[in-house]
Amino acid sequence: MTSQPIDWAERFSERMNRVRASEIRELLKLLDQPDILSFAGGIPDPGLFPAERIQADYAAILADPALAAQALQYSVSEGYLPLRAWIAERMTRDGMPCEPTNIMLTAGSQQALDLIGKLFIGPGDTVVVARPTYLGALQAFNGYQPAYRDLPEGALRGEPTDLPRGALGYFVPDFANPTGVSLTLEQRQALLEMANALDMTLIEDAAYRELRFEGEATPTLLALDIAQSGGVDNARTLFLGTLSKTLSPALRIGWVCGPKTVIEKLVLLKQGADLHVSTINQMVAHRAVSEGYDQHLHRLRGAYGHKGRVMLAALERSMPEGVTWSHPEGGMFVWIDLPEGMEGATLLARAIEEERVAFVPGAPFFAEVPSANAIRLSYSLPTDAQIEEGVGRLARLIRRVTAEA
Incomplete structure (x- = not known):
């Protein structure tokens, strides 16, 4: 007797109707494409991880029989x-x-x-x-x-x-x-x-x-x-x-x-x-x-502050009229408000195809009443040169889309 295929979707609980894949997680897959300049994920700069300190701490714990027994x-x-x-x-x-x-x-x-x-x-x-x-x-x-x-x-x-x-x-x-x-x-x-x-x-x-x-x-x-x-x-x-x-x-x-x-x-x-x-x-x-944690934080703040200022300067230098943005004093993100009628998701598709730049559309960040004409840029991971080049490409695309409207 041949068993019938199971329709798993019918067996899922009702709450699964509310669960959606993260657009950000999907965009992170683009990081594997070397020619993409990505402002998508709010990912810490791995060059700032205290890797040697963490490695030494694992080694010290596992080298001590009593600590290893507790740790494992x-x-x-x-x-x-x-x-x-x-x-x-x-x-x-x-x-x-x-x-x-x-x-x-x-x-x-x-x-x-x-x-x-x-x-x-x-x-x-x-x-x-x-x-x-x-x-x-x-x-x-x-x-x-x-x-x-x-x-x-x-x-x-x-x-x-x-x-x-x-x-x-x-x-x-x-x-x-x-x-x-x-x-x-x-x-x-x-x-x-x-x-x-x-x-x-x-x-x-x-x-x-x-x-x-x-x-x-x-x-x-x-x-x-x-x-x-x-x-x-x-x-x-x-x-x-x-x-x-x-x-x-x-x-x-x-x-x-x-x-x-x-x-x-x-x-x-x-x-x-x-x-x-x-x-x-x-x-x-x-x-x-x-x-040494406070000294480590001082290093992080200096690095992210520098990148944030590079991005803000690039936006000021490159973006056309009608585009506005936030001016953060910390963190990893800048929020861009696009000209009325320009949708972030549509712009993303063209940005990847035409300029090889990635970012996160703004609409998924709204719970009740969405706003489509916004995007999020993260400056935590790219280099200074990548920030300046990527912002320039994005500004060029926005001018092009505006001219086509």
């Missing part, structure tokens, strides 16, 4: 205590007093987003996001079937909104992906006041906070929240941090900081997901950040 074994879901203690001390220094018990380590902050979605989002629950917002957050939350709402523009000026009570709010206050823009102190205060008035749970994604290369640091949402509420266990803000942008993405070390009550529930979800982050990676990360 199962561990607690909360994460390696010395690393959590280091994170707590550093966050306390940044105006967010907390204890290791307020912190859970995750497989990058991307896993933290997924676990938070699992904990807080049910079908139809409201999730409030910026316009535009981080695509990876939308991908993490989509499987839990939320109803998205764009943050009304007036909310950051303290104006009343029609947002429902009890929503989950996700924001990247420092050098946001995709725009590179940061919230001012006044905007952060207005956002927190709105959250208090609407009993909103806030997610503060601080993936790029350590990469400030210009200007003065602004208090985090969690710091402002703690100052108002009297302590991290009374706060409504969950803070997400990561070592992926500063140390190495491959170590997969991120964390959530929040009230112990929330951390305890996230630990249960972490146990069900993957038990714990790689023990040896946690131990290596702790060694790598315990000495």
